[in-house]
Amino acid sequence: MLSLNKILMLSLSLTAGISGLSADDQDDYKTFKDCLRxxxxxxxxxxxxxxxxxxxxxxxxxxxEQFKAFGEVSRPTLDTKETILVTIVEVRTNAEGMKRFWTESGQVWTQKGRGRLRHGKTPFEATIKKGEMKSFKLSPTDNKSSVGVSRVR
Structure with a gap:
C-alpha cells in the first residue's frame, strides 16, 4: 500500500513533466471526469x-516514468510494476567474475552475489523482476538462469 506522501511526491514529479505531452498522449484523458475510469x-x-x-x-x-524509475531506491514510484522487459546491449565482467549489464534504455544493473548467468551474445532480451526485501533478479528470456542484481544508474 502506498503512503499518501509517496503518492503526492510522485504526483509532483510526474505532473512537472506531463505538460509537454503531444496531442496523441492526451486523447484518453481530456477532462477531470475521465480520471474516474x-x-x-x-x-x-x-x-x-x-x-x-x-x-x-x-x-x-x-x-x-515507472520504467525509468524501476529499481531506483531514491525516486518515488507507484510501485505497481513487478517485472520489466529490457534489452541488454552490453555485459562486462570484472576481475571477481561479477557482471554489469547495460540496457538499451540506459539503465545499468550490477550483479549481487555469486551465480552464473547463461546468456547468448548481446544484445539479448531479459526480464528484471522484483524479489523479496527490495531485491531484483535478472533473467534472459530464452533460458531459466537468473542472478540477483541492483540498479546502479
Missing part, C-alpha cells in the same frame, strides 16, 4: 492532481 487508485490520484494543476494526464507517460 482509472481502476488503480494511485494512478487515479495522479490523474486528478494533473488536472488540478492545469496540466494533462497520460497513462503512457506514467508507464514511461
Amino acid at each position: 482509472i481502476d488503480d487508485s494511485a494512478l487515479r490520484v495522479v490523474c486528478y492532481d494533473a488536472f488540478a494543476r492545469g496540466t494533462v494526464f497520460s497513462e503512457k507517460k506514467v508507464e514511461e
